[in-house]
Amino acid sequence: MIRVGILGPVGSGKTSLIEFLTVVYVKRGVKVGILTNDVVSAHDAMRIYRNLVERDRIIPRENLLGLVTGGCPHTAIREDPSLNIRALETLQERSNPDIVFIESGGDNVMSTFSSSxxxxxxxxxxxxxxxKYPGKGGIGITESDLLVVNKIDIAPLVNADLNKMREDAQRVRRGKPNVFVSLKTGEGTTDLVKILDGELGIEELLKRGGQGK
Structure with a gap:
């Protein structure tokens, strides 16, 4: 089971990214599980349930779990990830997924996941x-395996210089991959999937018929 942690500030598009990737990989024969973290409600899990379980029937109900952590978002994914680890064990018992997307609660650039x-x-x-954000650094930006800059379609509306963001991201991440996308329009998503295919070994997983099959 490949455990993929997804984090970033509130409203950056973490849930949208998980929904997009889940549809892409399920259609290719990968068994996907999803684990969400919210501080005070199961809002993200309920959204995913409505979109991917109830409406589009992309994944079965047992492949989705939503946690309400009740505290600082990064505590549950870094300092004491035991609640999430138990939830992963539950997902594995229920459906034995090939990949699990773990969504953190919205947090800042200093957040990251425990390697456990x-x-x-x-x-x-x-x-x-x-x-300014890529250039600000922070361990979330500099140490993550992949930086995804989303909503590039609205860059002209907020006077965001995408070239500056690309240059800053390349500088602070020192060769680690970055991808600029719009999950709304689809721009850049082909590059996103190509990067993740290589980084996660998706083709090898599919050749083996999936770990969970």
């Missing part, structure tokens, strides 16, 4: 927060 919880970490930013 996630094998691969994606940090999501969006252009509406301003083009």
């Amino acid at each position: 919880l996630a094998d691969y970490v994606i940090f999501v930013l969006d252009t509406s927060a301003g083009d």
Whole structure:
């Protein structure tokens, strides 16, 4: 089971990214599980349930779990990930997925996942927060395996310089991959999937028929 942690500020598009990737990989024969973290409600899990379980029937109900952590978002994914680890064990018992997407509660650029919880970490930013963000650094931006800058379609509306963001991301991440996308229009998503295919070994997984099959 490949555990992919997804984190970033509130509203950056973490849930949208999970929904997009789930549809892509399920259609290719990968068994996907989803684990969400919210501080005070199961809002993200309920949204995913409505979209991917109830409406589009992309994944069965047992492949989705929503946690309400009740505290600082990064505590449940870094300092004490035991609640998430138990939830992963439950998902594995229920459906034995090939990949689990673990969504953190919205947090800042200093958040990251414990290595005991996630094998691969994606940090999501969006252009509406301003083009300064990649250059600000922070361990979420600099140490994540993949930086996804979302909502590039609205860059002109918020005076965000995408070239500056690309240059800053390349500088602070020192060769680690970055991808600029619009999950709304689809721009950049082909590159996103190509990067993740290589980073996660998706083709090898499919050749083996999936770990959970």
